[in-house]
Amino acid sequence: SPLSSFPRWVLWFFKNDRSRPWQENLQPVTKFNTVEDFWATYRHIKLASKLSSGCDYALFKDGIQPMWEDYRNKRGGRWLLSLARQQRHTELDRLWLETLLCLLGESFEEFSQEVCGAVVNIRTKGDKIAVWTSEAENQAGVMHIGHVYKERLGLSTKTIIGYQAHADTAAKSNSLAKNKFVV
Numbered sequence: 422s423p424l425s426s427f428p429r430w431v432l433w434f435f436k437n438d439r440s441r442p443w444q445e446n447l448q449p450v451t452k453f454n455t456v457e458d459f460w461a462t463y464r465h466i467k468l469a470s471k472l473s474s475g476c477d478y479a480l481f482k483d484g485i486q487p488m489w490e491d492y493r494n495k496r497g498g499r500w501l502l503s504l505a506r507q508q509r510h511t512e513l514d515r516l517w518l519e520t521l522l523c524l525l526g527e528s529f530e531e532f533s534q535e536v537c538g539a540v541v542n543i544r545t546k547g548d549k550i551a552v553w554t555s556e557a558e559n560q561a562g563v564m565h566i567g568h569v570y571k572e573r574l575g576l577s578t579k580t581i582i583g584y585q586a587h588a589d590t591a592a593k594s595n596s597l598a599k600n601k602f603v604v
């Protein structure tokens with residue numbers, strides 16, 4: 422069953438090699454635009470929970486690079502889900518798969534066009550999953566995506582997730598950037 426002819430999606434892999442610039446560690450793995458092709462890919466790659474620390478997967482619309490600098494990202498931001506360490510074994514794979522299915526199913530109605538992609542970061546200090554959108558100032562779109570996303574992940578109302586502008590994240594190399602929105 423073909424998804425709408427646009428967008429095609431690209432799966433990226435990041436492997437941390439500190440001897441090389443960040444951008445060179447990021448490589449496209451495969452492209453697809455049908456649900457069948459997505460599952461074929463998903464079945465033969467490692468689950469996120471099996472990757473080594475420092476690795477990422479990213480799923481982005483074809484033509485958008487999974488980095489702040491891309492013109493579709495640079496005024497944008499991300500809904501960020503920060504996981505506790507123990508959630509790698511209990512929830513990470515389910516939450517990441519649900520994130521992928523939200524994107525592929527264009528689950529955000531007319532605001533799906535605001536979505537650029539999603540990223541999972543495997544980190545010793547705690548894994549992270551994020552949905553990247555193209556315009557941090559588009560409050561209606563950002564909030565709609567945030568509400569639908571939180572609902573789809575099945576997060577309790579007590580769990581708060583925040584949205585940060587990439588410009589703020591890029592300016593803060595260590596601490597977390599401030600939330601522009603929360604749901």
Ligand code: M7G
Binds near residue numbers: 443488489542
């Ligand atoms: P991270 O991998 O997003 O999270 O960022 P982490 O801190 O939990 O590992 C780590 C570092 O990677 C950042 O401080 C940047 O140096 C670099 N980096 C991450 N991203 C998403 C980008 C990006 O989009 N562009 C550039 N130039 N560097 C990035």
